[in-house]
Amino acid sequence: MSHHFYQDNQSSPVPPCQAACPIHQEVRDYLFSIATGNFDEALNIIRNANPLPGICGTICAHHCEDECRRQDVDKPLSIRGLKRFAVEKGSAEPVEAPEPDPSKKVAVVGGGPSGLTAAWDLALQGCEVTVFDREKYMGGAVRHYIPSYRLPDEVMDKDVAELEKIGVKLKPETEIGSDISLTELKEQGFRAILLAMGLPKSRTLPIPGADSPSVVEALPFLQKVKREGYRFEGSPTVIVIGGGNVAMDVARSSVRSGAGKVKLVCLECDEEMPAFSWEIEEAKEEGVEMYPAWGPKEIKTSGDKITGLEIKECTSVFNEQGNFSPCFNEDNTKVLEGDIVIFSIGQAADLSPLSGEVEVNERGNIVYDRQTMVTSMDGVFTSGEVAQGPGTAVQSMASGRRGAMAIMSYLEGKTFVVDSIEEEVAAEKLDSEVAEKVLPRERQELELLSVEERTSSFRHIEYCYSLEQGLNEAQRCLGCLAGANRIDELCANCLTCLRVCPYGVPVVNEEGTITIRSEQCQACGLCLGVCPAVAIDFRADMVEKSAQALDKAASRLPSGGGNPSLLVINCAFGAYAAPEFKEKYADGSGGVEAVSFPCVAKVDSLHLLKAFEAGVDGVLIAGCKEEKECTYRDSYFWVEKRTAHARKVLEDLGIEPERIMYKQLSAEEVSDFPRVVEEAQNQLKETGPSPVKA
Numbered sequence: 001m002s003h004h005f006y007q008d009n010q011s012s013p014v015p016p017c018q019a020a021c022p023i024h025q026e027v028r029d030y031l032f033s034i035a036t037g038n039f040d041e042a043l044n045i046i047r048n049a050n051p052l053p054g055i056c057g058t059i060c061a062h063h064c065e066d067e068c069r070r071q072d073v074d075k076p077l078s079i080r081g082l083k084r085f086a087v088e089k090g091s092a093e094p095v096e097a098p099e100p101d102p103s104k105k106v107a108v109v110g111g112g113p114s115g116l117t118a119a120w121d122l123a124l125q126g127c128e129v130t131v132f133d134r135e136k137y138m139g140g141a142v143r144h145y146i147p148s149y150r151l152p153d154e155v156m157d158k159d160v161a162e163l164e165k166i167g168v169k170l171k172p173e174t175e176i177g178s179d180i181s182l183t184e185l186k187e188q189g190f191r192a193i194l195l196a197m198g199l200p201k202s203r204t205l206p207i208p209g210a211d212s213p214s215v216v217e218a219l220p221f222l223q224k225v226k227r228e229g230y231r232f233e234g235s236p237t238v239i240v241i242g243g244g245n246v247a248m249d250v251a252r253s254s255v256r257s258g259a260g261k262v263k264l265v266c267l268e269c270d271e272e273m274p275a276f277s278w279e280i281e282e283a284k285e286e287g288v289e290m291y292p293a294w295g296p297k298e299i300k301t302s303g304d305k306i307t308g309l310e311i312k313e314c315t316s317v318f319n320e321q322g323n324f325s326p327c328f329n330e331d332n333t334k335v336l337e338g339d340i341v342i343f344s345i346g347q348a349a350d351l352s353p354l355s356g357e358v359e360v361n362e363r364g365n366i367v368y369d370r371q372t373m374v375t376s377m378d379g380v381f382t383s384g385e386v387a388q389g390p391g392t393a394v395q396s397m398a399s400g401r402r403g404a405m406a407i408m409s410y411l412e413g414k415t416f417v418v419d420s421i422e423e424e425v426a427a428e429k430l431d432s433e434v435a436e437k438v439l440p441r442e443r444q445e446l447e448l449l450s451v452e453e454r455t456s457s458f459r460h461i462e463y464c465y466s467l468e469q470g471l472n473e474a475q476r477c478l479g480c481l482a483g484a485n486r487i488d489e490l491c492a493n494c495l496t497c498l499r500v501c502p503y504g505v506p507v508v509n510e511e512g513t514i515t516i517r518s519e520q521c522q523a524c525g526l527c528l529g530v531c532p533a534v535a536i537d538f539r540a541d542m543v544e545k546s547a548q549a550l551d552k553a554a555s556r557l558p559s560g561g562g563n564p565s566l567l568v569i570n571c572a573f574g575a576y577a578a579p580e581f582k583e584k585y586a587d588g589s590g591g592v593e594a595v596s597f598p599c600v601a602k603v604d605s606l607h608l609l610k611a612f613e614a615g616v617d618g619v620l621i622a623g624c625k626e627e628k629e630c631t632y633r634d635s636y637f638w639v640e641k642r643t644a645h646a647r648k649v650l651e652d653l654g655i656e657p658e659r660i661m662y663k664q665l666s667a668e669e670v671s672d673f674p675r676v677v678e679e680a681q682n683q684l685k686e687t688g689p690s691p692v693k694a
């Protein structure tokens with residue numbers, strides 16, 4: 001399997017979801033594989049670009065969904081949920097890495113998403129890679145600070161195990177600075193070192209009372225809860241200061257750890273809170289009291305005990321230039337009663353282990369060249385949050401990938417510059433007139449545990465999709481840039497495609513010729529079978545693959561004796577994508593073999609006639625019963641039209657037209673497909689063997 005990292009000189013547009021993904025996952029392709037029931041294939045596609053699919057399927061910030069063109073119709077695809085579905089339902093092929101080259105020995109310091117991604121990429125390019133981390137388990141912030149109700153350890157374990165399978169060496173409980181230095185690593189033969197240590201320190205504020213013993217920092221608290229099962233004593237009231245995702249984790253973990261009440265104070269108003277909207281809503285559901293647009297003024301104490309937090313109104317957080325510069329109304333204050341205060345206002349790097357080896361600036365950040373990713377020490381590079389600041393896990397993964405590219409260039413004596421990586425360009429926005437014609441389909445929301453179940457334990461709160469939900473959600477994908485493409489040298493500008501397309505994608509341009517707006521195409525395929533010049537092909541190979549499978553299946557079917565040979569051409573979506581259906585008719589037993597088409601509206605009359613030329617006794621086209629179940633417009637009309645045309649051709653050739661059967665089946669009828677097949681074969685028995693076979 002080839003592995004997709006970044007592509008240089010990428011000029012052709014790609015689906016917006018793929019462009020928005022920091023590691024440029026081929027989202028459209030794996031969603032199509034899920035929608036058609038090919039879960040193993042989907043996971044292989046994901047693994048082609050993503051070494052941490054379990055993590056991403058569970059807690060990814062899904063930047064891809066923000067750009068999904070489906071939201072121009074109804075709601076974006078649940079891409080993150082479908083990635084988890086593929087991880088849980090699919091089985092990926094083993095990834096093979098080349099034999100490690102001892103001359104390309106690389107050390108990665110930090111076992112978080114950035115370091116692990118870099119290690120994966122380097123190992124696949126023949127490097128001998130060792131990852132050092134000061135903690136007992138690899139995973140960095142996502143392992144140690146994200147609560148178990150969001151990311152169970154076993155998800156992380158599976159991803160890390162895959163790195164070991166390709167030869168990455170893991171050295172936990174080994175801290176740079178105290179256990180080994182960068183200089184010593186070089187002396188041990190490591191030609192390049194990547195610093196990907198994350199941001200493990202919590203920030204606090206120097207307000208009165210901040211030195212109280214009952215003031216807690218966010219990251220140590222989260223780690224203590226996750227690793228030691230820490231619980232509060234006496235149901236205290238906990239006040240969390242901060243409005244980001246970590247603050248939400250702290251607040252929600254406090255609820256689960258025995259707090260009587262949890263109050264959250266942040267500078268930002270509701271609309272400005274940096275935490276993801278779903279995190280905020282789930283925290284509110286779990287009883288967290290929110291105090292947006294308030295800032296901490298003083299922690300009230302009595303002796304060693306906290307009695308509350310005095311807060312003041314925050315009138316604005318950012319100045320006109322967009323820089324963080326909060327302003328307060330000092331006259332509007334109030335006191336929130338509480339027993340414990342937890343600061344969650346940001347993270348910082350801990351660079352003390354690098355003292356005297358790598359240059360650090362006055363703000364405590366690593367000094368490095370942002371174009372080459374090189375630090376002040378030769379052969380030492382940096383990536384992830386320690387380099388670029390706070391971000392999401394997948395953004396850190398992308399940074400780690402760039403770090404790996406920089407190291408490979410260094411090892412090969414080449415020059416690397418970040419700006420030389422041409423980022424993928426997203427396809428243009430979906431035309432509003434096209435969007436209006438796309439059939440709406442309800443988004444399948446991921447189900448959560450009840451609030452009572454959620455708050456009583458750290459059990460993972462989110463269910464994976466059921467089989468039916470996953471198939472239905474994946475089918476909502478618009479297949480951006482997978483569809484029709486005009487072959488200029490063949491096109492006769494007859495306007496047939498313009499008349500047929502239900503979405504208005506083909507248009508007459510200024511020169512008076514046809515333009516098929518490929519970026520607007522919905523991949524229904526109706527134009528493929530009607531173009532008299534055969535001047536249209538598909539950008540994706542979905543139709544070509546199905547047509548090839550059809551030819552092979554027709555040639556494999558028995559040509560005499562036993563049951564009549566029946567070629568089933570079925571829709572690839574919905575109930576037809578279920579594993580039990582796909583496995584039932586995969587081997588031609590009983591004289592039946594099924595071939596899936598991504599909507600039977602893509603089946604051409606020629607496909608049907610070629611099957612009879614190969615000697616089959618009959619063809620059964622199996623589609624969906626309800627038009628609302630179909631992804632595409634006008635599909636029913638064109639299936640019936642092409643079926644009628646093929647029957648007429650058979651009749652003209654002296655072959656019984658009833659050998660072509662078209663059934664529209666509900667999901668329940670698909671589950672009883674053996675009966676449908678039996679009826680079709682009984683009909684063929686009455687008709688007799690095909691005269692072409694004879």
